[in-house]
Amino acid sequence: xxxxxxxxxxxxxxQAEVVDISVGAAIGRPHVEGVITASGTxxxxxxxxxxxxxxxxxxxxxxxxxVNSGPSGLLxxxxxxxxxxxxxxxxxxxxxxxxxxxxxxxxxxxxxVEQKGDENIVPFSFENTTEVIVREQISCYLTHTNExxxxxxxxxxxxxxxxxxxxxxxxxxxCPSIEDKVVRFSEKTSHQxxxxxxxxxxxxxxxxxxxxxxxEDVQIAMYRSVxxxxxxxxxxxxxxIEYDCIxxxxxxxxxxxxxxxxLYSAGQFNGSSxxxxxxxxxxxxxxxxxxxxxxxxxxxxxxxxxxxxxxxxDLVTKSTKEPYRMMTSRxxxxxxxxxxxxxxxxxxxxxxxxxxxxxxQRLLHKQSLIxxxxxxxxxxxxxxxxxxxxxxxxxxxxxxxYGFKMADLIKRPELSYEILEKLDExxxxxxxxxxxxxxxxxxxxxxxxxxxxQVEQFKKLEKRLLxxxxxxxxxxxxxxxxxQKLAAIRPANIGQASRISGVSPADISNLLVYLEKxxxx
Amino acid sequence: xxxxxxxxxxxxxxGISSPTGGSIAIVRISGSDAIPILSKxxxxxxxxxxxxxxxxxxxxxxxxxDEVLVSVMLAPRTFTxxxxxxxxxxxxxxxxxxxxxxxxxxxxxxxxxxEFTKRAFLAGRIDLSQAEAVMDIIGAKSELSHKSALSxxxxxxxxxxxNCANDLLNALARIEMAIDYxxxxxxxxxxxxxxxxxxxILKQVDKLxxxxxxxxxxxxxxxxxxIGQPNVGKSxxxxxxxxxxxxxxxxxxxxxxxxxxxxxxxxxxxxxIADTAGIRETDDIVEKEGVVRSAKEAEEADLVxxxxxxxxxxxEDFVVQQSFKNLIVVINKSDLPQQALVxxxxxxxVRISAQNxxxxxxxxxxxxxxxxxxxxxxxxEIVTNVRHINLLNxxxxxxxxxxxxINTGMxxxxxxxxxxxxxxxxxxxxxxxxxxxxxxxxxxxxCLGK
Numbered sequence: 001x002x003x004x005x006x007x008x009x010x011x012x013x014x015q016a017e018v019v020d021i022s023v024g025a026a027i028g029r030p031h032v033e034g035v036i037t038a039s040g041t042x043x044x045x046x047x048x049x050x051x052x053x054x055x056x057x058x059x060x061x062x063x064x065x066x067v068n069s070g071p072s073g074l075l076x077x078x079x080x081x082x083x084x085x086x087x088x089x090x091x092x093x094x095x096x097x098x099x100x101x102x103x104x105x106x107x108x109x110x111x112x113v114e115q116k117g118d119e120n121i122v123p124f125s126f127e128n129t130t131e132v133i134v135r136e137q138i139s140c141y142l143t144h145t146n147e148x149x150x151x152x153x154x155x156x157x158x159x160x161x162x163x164x165x166x167x168x169x170x171x172x173x174x175c176p177s178i179e180d181k182v183v184r185f186s187e188k189t190s191h192q193x194x195x196x197x198x199x200x201x202x203x204x205x206x207x208x209x210x211x212x213x214x215x216e217d218v219q220i221a222m223y224r225s226v227x228x229x230x231x232x233x234x235x236x237x238x239x240x241i242e243y244d245c246i247x248x249x250x251x252x253x254x255x256x257x258x259x260x261x262x263l264y265s266a267g268q269f270n271g272s273s274x275x276x277x278x279x280x281x282x283x284x285x286x287x288x289x290x291x292x293x294x295x296x297x298x299x300x301x302x303x304x305x306x307x308x309x310x311x312x313x314d315l316v317t318k319s320t321k322e323p324y325r326m327m328t329s330r331x332x333x334x335x336x337x338x339x340x341x342x343x344x345x346x347x348x349x350x351x352x353x354x355x356x357x358x359x360x361q362r363l364l365h366k367q368s369l370i371x372x373x374x375x376x377x378x379x380x381x382x383x384x385x386x387x388x389x390x391x392x393x394x395x396x397x398x399x400x401x402y403g404f405k406m407a408d409l410i411k412r413p414e415l416s417y418e419i420l421e422k423l424d425e426x427x428x429x430x431x432x433x434x435x436x437x438x439x440x441x442x443x444x445x446x447x448x449x450x451x452x453x454q455v456e457q458f459k460k461l462e463k464r465l466l467x468x469x470x471x472x473x474x475x476x477x478x479x480x481x482x483x484q485k486l487a488a489i490r491p492a493n494i495g496q497a498s499r500i501s502g503v504s505p506a507d508i509s510n511l512l513v514y515l516e517k518x519x520x521x
Numbered sequence: 522x523x524x525x526x527x528x529x530x531x532x533x534x535x536g537i538s539s540p541t542g543g544s545i546a547i548v549r550i551s552g553s554d555a556i557p558i559l560s561k562x563x564x565x566x567x568x569x570x571x572x573x574x575x576x577x578x579x580x581x582x583x584x585x586x587d588e589v590l591v592s593v594m595l596a597p598r599t600f601t602x603x604x605x606x607x608x609x610x611x612x613x614x615x616x617x618x619x620x621x622x623x624x625x626x627x628x629x630x631x632x633x634x635x636e637f638t639k640r641a642f643l644a645g646r647i648d649l650s651q652a653e654a655v656m657d658i659i660g661a662k663s664e665l666s667h668k669s670a671l672s673x674x675x676x677x678x679x680x681x682x683x684n685c686a687n688d689l690l691n692a693l694a695r696i697e698m699a700i701d702y703x704x705x706x707x708x709x710x711x712x713x714x715x716x717x718x719x720x721x722i723l724k725q726v727d728k729l730x731x732x733x734x735x736x737x738x739x740x741x742x743x744x745x746x747x748i749g750q751p752n753v754g755k756s757x758x759x760x761x762x763x764x765x766x767x768x769x770x771x772x773x774x775x776x777x778x779x780x781x782x783x784x785x786x787x788x789x790x791x792x793x794i795a796d797t798a799g800i801r802e803t804d805d806i807v808e809k810e811g812v813v814r815s816a817k818e819a820e821e822a823d824l825v826x827x828x829x830x831x832x833x834x835x836x837e838d839f840v841v842q843q844s845f846k847n848l849i850v851v852i853n854k855s856d857l858p859q860q861a862l863v864x865x866x867x868x869x870x871v872r873i874s875a876q877n878x879x880x881x882x883x884x885x886x887x888x889x890x891x892x893x894x895x896x897x898x899x900x901x902e903i904v905t906n907v908r909h910i911n912l913l914n915x916x917x918x919x920x921x922x923x924x925x926x927i928n929t930g931m932x933x934x935x936x937x938x939x940x941x942x943x944x945x946x947x948x949x950x951x952x953x954x955x956x957x958x959x960x961x962x963x964x965x966x967x968c969l970g971k
Contacts, residue, residue: 192704327701328697328700328701329697329698329700329701332941334700334934335934335935335938413929413930413931444935447935447938450938450939450942451938454938454941454942457945476644477643477644510643513643
């Protein structure tokens with residue numbers, strides 16, 4: 001990655017601690033003018049993306065030890081907060097944690113269940129095909145905590161900074177520390193633990209599922225009580241980390257601060273948790289910061305287009321009071337937001353920002369292959385021949401007595417486009433990913449159509465824009481809480497307004513009425 | 522001379538808010554000019570206090586028009602959250618029309634149908650289902666219908682629907698738990714639990730929908746045709762029913778055809794009898810064309826009363842020809858010696874004497890039996906509103922789709938799509954789910970209101 005960055009044209013890399021963001025307000029909305037580093041150097045610029053991760057005023061805590069430091073002993077950023085507060089940015093304090101790293105040499109893998117990597121490697125980028133990735137897969141291993149582990153934790157819980165009151169940052173409920181799990185789910189006698197290699201060229205292992213901030217002596221006893229880890233050697237101890245972040249409702253959906261033009265932020269600084277969450281925001285903030293400088297329209301992905309859209313809408317609409325995790329259930333239109341169709345969904349959206357024409361043409365080609373094949377299959381009728389019924393029998397599917405549409409056979413749960421290949425003499429030879437899309441779009445077409453309809457309904461509210469100059473005091477009959485929330489968050493449209501907690505359907509009706517009246521006056 | 526009736530919530534509007542034909546009529550004014558307009562035409566001089574009744578005279582220039590009581594309610598504690606004035610005047614067209622015209626001349630415009638209710642809704646004074654209930658009360662013809670609308674206004678339907686919506690939300694939450702934490706939730710157990718929830722909601726929806734057809738008849742009245750050969754006593758039956766309980770009789774010229782209709786109250790139900798003129802005509806003069814005409818009415822009716830003369834031998838050929846749904850055979854002239862052999866007739870039957878009124882109660886009971894209206898009780902929730910019925914039908918369809926998807930072993934995540942749709946349909950009844958067209962629809966529904 002470093003190599004890629006260093007070789008990216010027009011990209012100059014400077015590493016230094018930014019301590020101040022310079023904002024000018026000569027005309028109109030305050031706007032970014034540059035940044036000042038710890039050494040006092042001023043870098044003029046028109047756009048800044050803050051991505052401080054867990055480093056802003058970071059403090060690592062384990063047991064009775066507390067160190068003002070970023071993760072893994074790296075320096076924390078300590079001065080930027082003052083600058084941000086001076087700009088009127090409201091700050092929160094969140095916490096997260098990490099487990100210990102251990103050395104592979106002391107681990108008895110024979111006591112654990114091997115977890116192999118995926119047999120079919122699905123590349124992250126649609127630009128790569130499965131065949132391109134040929135590399136040895138390194139296994140992970142599954143083991144479990146037990147009553148001994150839990151006894152050790154319970155006996156020492158008073159020494160945990162979370163319980164002694166040493167930490168006041170808010171942690172996420174979704175990936176709790178092992179001591180949290182033991183206290184909160186006291187009825188469970190065992191929790192899953194995944195042993196994951198840190199990399200190809202190191203013996204360091206990550207103990208997934210057992211993040212902790214207990215004192216070092218307790219950590220040793222606790223980890224060693226787990227099956228297979230009896231002789232483990234800890235290389236780095238687990239710790240909890242507290243850091244500064246913001247209430248992301250101060251941002252709009254481009255991740256730009258509503259109050260300061262040109263100032264963007266992404267990642268844990270915005271109150272999220274997790275690598276993918278951070279990366280996705282970095283992508284959107286980066287695209288929009290660049291788009292602004294290039295005078296291009298902003299790129300806003302909505303909830304029906306991608307999980308990115310769901311996450312960013314949640315972050316900038318709902319005040320998150322704990323680190324935000326991208327859970328599957330947060331998305332309303334999950335059936336459409338599949339990983340297998342991410343390229344079909346999003347490549348067209350990144351046209352004009354990230355991808356070149358060639359890549360776009362490739363996508364169009366793929367889409368036309370899918371559409372063409374779906375169309376062909378729809379017309380196809382399968383005769384009730386012996387061969388047909390033999391195949392159906394083989395897959396425990398009801399035999400047919402008269403001509404049957406291929407598309408309808410594909411819909412049967414026990415059958416698929418692939419299985420029925422033998423009955424389809426004229427089937428073209430298609431790439432695997434195209435065949436997969438053909439199968440999915442035929443198999444689930446009923447549900448896909450239903451969900452598309454839901455999306456249409458959703459878009460209607462998204463299209464009712466709320467201009468930024470609305471004075472919510474003028475909107476009749478809003479409840480006070482709704483009025484305050486709407487004025488603070490300034491939603492971009494009725495849809496976003498309806499998702500603000502504290503804004504009721506009745507408030508939305510009144511907003512709609514207000515818009516109608518405004519239109520007529 | 523009057524302002525055009527174009528929608529504007531800030532206009533001051535006026536309407537007659539009492540049914541026509543009563544001995545007292547109410548002229549209601551709502552809007553910021555309500556008090557200034559009243560001051561110009563009412564004898565009371567000086568300030569008005571809110572929620573007080575004033576006695577006096579309505580004047581046109583110096584001339585007394587009517588002696589009235591005026592209720593003054595100042596914003597915001599009013600139905601529309603605007604200043605509201607209600608002039609209680611003497612019924613009868615002349616006085617009411619005169620007062621209405623006076624108010625119009627002085628700056629108000631005529632309220633559109635349901636516009637007061639619309640304002641109350643827009644003012645956040647009532648929610649969607651309550652607003653609809655008010656419309657239903659205005660349009661209610663029978664007592665049962667009125668009570669059903671009142672019960673809806675107090676929010677009973679909302680409560681019932683809210684409970685269903687909550688159950689669906691919980692089911693969705695269970696499914697989402699299973700998606701996010703596959704280790705914690707067994708998909709099959711979730712599916713079977715969710716199916717139980719869905720089935721129980723389906724039962725409630727079905728129960729409500731079962732009241733819909735009866736509900737509609739209760740609300741709008743039962744379109745009834747009285748048929749029979751000349752001189753069997755059709756018009757006497759009509760008169761006998763009219764005499765019952767000193768019924769309210771209204772004369773409304775039909776909208777689509779120029780026939781006369783009468784609404785007759787029988788106990789707590791209403792019959793709308795079409796072509797009453799025709800019935801009388803065919804009884805008075807023996808005319809074939811009249812019989813044909815009434816047969817046509819019968820085909821379009823909810824209920825057909827076939828009147829036979831029990832004192833005469835039965836014309837079997839004629840009876841056999843009368844195949845209508847919801848047919849009740851009314852054997853008249855039970856006070857005379859009976860000659861008709863009616864054992865072979867396969868239809869609900871009642872013997873009456875239109876002459877002395879015997880058997881009318883039995884006829885009422887029989888009608889209720891035919892429409893299963895007996896089962897509808899005041900206390901029970903009855904759906905009468907077309908929008909509600911449509912949404913309930915939609916919800917039923919989604920719920921059934923979800924249940925059958927679970928039965929065929931479909932992924933629980935896909936089933937969630939149907940449940941979301943069911944939730945949206947039920948939520949739209951109470952307004953918990955915002956529909957973008959909500960405002961437009963309400964506006965159009967209210968404007969077209971009866």
